Amino acid sequence: MRYLVTLKPLKPFFFGGDITFGELTKNSNYLVHSRLFPQQTAILGMIRKEILIQSKLLTTKRQGEWVDDKSSATKLVGDTKFSFNQEQNFGVLKSISPIFLIQNSNRFIKKVDIDSCTYQKGLLKGYDPKKDIYDNYISIDTKQTKNMSDIFIPIEQIGIKKNSDKKGYFKKTSYLLKDDFQFAFYIELDFELQKSFITLGAEQSMFKMDIQKSNQELDYYDKNGYLTLLSDSYIDIPIRDNCEFAITSEISFSFLVNKFKDNEKVFKKHNKEY
Template sequence: MGTYLVKLKPVESFFFGGERVFDFCKENDEPKNNIVKSKEFPQQSSILGMIRKEILVLNQLIKPKWNYTPHEKEKIKELIGEKSFSVKDLNKDFGLIKGISPVFIIKETENNCRFLIKIPKDHNNNKDICKYTPLKFSENKIKSNVNVEEMHFPIDFNAKNGLSEDFLDIETGEILAQDKVFIKDCSIGIKLDDKHQTQNNSLFRLEKYKFNYDRKCERNNKCFGFILNIDETDKNKTFNNYKNIVNLGGEGSYFSISFENIKFDIKDKMKFTSKATNLNEPYCKIILLSDTYISKYDYDQNCIYSISKKVYFRNIASENYNKNKEKGKPYYKRFEKSKNKYSLLEKGSVLFTDKDKYHKLIESINNSNLQKIGYNIFI
């Protein structure tokens, strides 16, 4: 088994799309949506697809028209599995890929790498606080206008400050402000018709991201990263010291990818977790380190309280093994969005429950299919 720290360094600005896309109406009508914003992180399913493709590149098995012999198709199945990721499919096999961690931010220093994640949403977002500090809950239960039951509520939450969007050093618990990590790179334009003529109501705005690199550093010192566990044997080529340029996301987002063989477990570096569970608090707490899928029924039944946000997910599925559609169709046109759209809890969300429901909530989050590629990871 090979374990790699994979680094993704953007060539320029980058764009990770979601459900909200440009939507222009007919002439003289107001546009439905002419502003599209990038997400901060790529989807884990996109990371999986990128790694699957790189395995084929490494083994010289990429053919533009997908015109493979039966023997080559069997080899591809052995290397990366047969089909694309799907939320509902259980025990999915992705060939050599045995595990992908949630994507995080790497801040490189002269001596080592610091790992940054989204700060848990129960952080007390007081600007004077420089380390992760969970909110304190009331000792007595309070009845609100929203809830029919009396509950413990955070007593030091400042609605004016809102929830923090900053980042957390997993070893020190120190906070790095969002604008110290990302910079918005915005552009505006006008949509043209098929005849390259300007249309009415066709002005649009596209918001991408760049990393905010430290000025004192001589090189670009921030990038995306994740841990890859892959089954490497003597008969297969290794990713050790492998480098390439990959396309990830939309709008021409390219990254330099590199693989570094590592021995450490990133979970051992998470020193901030000493504050993740406070035995004096009235609730048991779960911090989501990745976007997480949980059924609405299990969530309603077992989660008493949460500080969370939602993200929407619709995976892209390949048509590679549909014989009626694959003939002569180029590789890059063999993917389409799933018809099913899922609502996920965003990474950094915090779930609260009592001791009686804690294990049931854990069971509803544990999902080997999702956890294999970096969803549903929690502490």
Template sequence: MKTYLVKLTPLEPYFFGNEKTFLFRGEKNQGQRGNSYYIRSERTPLQSTLMGMMRYLLMPYRDHRHYEENAAVIGKESFRIDACDQSFGVIRQLHPLFLMKGDRQYIVTPFDAKPGQETYIPFSDYRVIETDRGEKRYAAEYDAKRGLADSYLCLADGTTVDADQIFGTETRAGNRKSSGSDNSDSFFKKEYGYLKDGFCFAFYADLNDDAAIPENGRTSAFLGQGKSLFSVEFIEENNTVADDAARYIPDDILYCMSDVYCDEAIDDRCLFAVIRDRDYRTYETGRDGRIAKGSTLYKLIKAGSVFLTENQEELSGLLQNADCRKAGFNCIVSGRKTRV
């Protein structure tokens, strides 16, 4: 087995979709902020998107007529988050997405970070409260007006970079075909994303020795709803991201380095948690090459979420999922830094 650093550099603005759909006049807004005809790209691709890209780049034939030959190399089916014992051929495992600038690696800053700091400084002043679910804690230092930190943590020196210094947006107008004489509802805006100042996406991939890496380790791929062009680079090297991250995380914290799928209640197992979520739906490619939208909508715990618990082993075991880990989901890091 060989481990590769895979770097993805967008060569044009990208659009990574989500469950939000366009809303037009007369339709309920459902609490979305801003104009009802506005839709925004996600900042980063999902792990399943990365798995789909890797399967495409490594399959020997680029058409559905050679299904059996391709299946022998990259597996018979697309990744499904609720599936068991899936195999992806020469792809042993993907690891969580992170960002790079030069040789520096950046992960999502844990969500218990105090905003406005140049380094990751977690909440430390907890107040104990009694609830119907037992004893819980809340962070006395949390300021609802400032909200949560939105930044990335540099694994080289522990400094943080605000997300708005990394991600930019570009708004494009479009229109849809109108069935009536009044086409005022036909226009919409899509907010595409791009990376600023030399940043790129990156992840590690464990592959069989016989995996056919692109010539010279370089190729390109189209990703996202707009089929945006990305350059792809494969570099064989060891993966130390999780170990490097653990050096900055307090030893009583579990940190989600990737998005996490968990279908069990975890509230009762936490004293304190800071969680963001994102919608997720699977898409499957049939033998004829057609893509079908899955019927089930899942909620994922977003990368950067943290859990404070008295029983890390029990909670970590609940969040671990070997099948999800194959695509880079459900990577849980136990902190190793002693709280001051």
């Protein structure tokens, strides 16, 4: 079965990846901004957990969470974390689409506003550095466009104490969604998933999850022939050697290693893009 899943934030959300306050480690930071979208691997983990809960295979207590019938749980959702290095079986869960935004039935994807410029001979003609062309969104249904401030409300939290034994200034920016916007994705699974309240993100933010059956696809064709990536993508070839022109950004990704915790994978920034 194929479903449209929508997630409505019930309070400010914070999607941090591996950049959070936490304890004082190399990944901790005093000034942090939430990512605007959850990573697909976070959605994968949330859905697997929710399937176990709705199947009454996950026991949740104050002491923690555990699975008593591991054999049934493995058949239902698999037993490994996400990995780039091998094909994996996640049981009843067959596929998850890129995450997008939806306002009523109007679906928005993130798309660089390249149409406001003209690309010719290695240059963007008409580009204004004072105008943000990166954080922009387009409806694949109506072609309506919006910028980041039309959709996201920043919520800032400022403090002067990072932990119990060391004082320090910190500033955290979470977000809310405006005007009935919600996160959404399509999912294929052999399971009657029900609506629920779920937690997601670095601070376990609460979301209302609604489910409806759908046969729609998340398709987008750029009229100028640009290849538009609809989600974070792992590209294992040097982009600069294989593209005449690209607008990209890099992110850190915390799920490159799973089973073999002692084997570190080092990805060189100069020839790998995420």
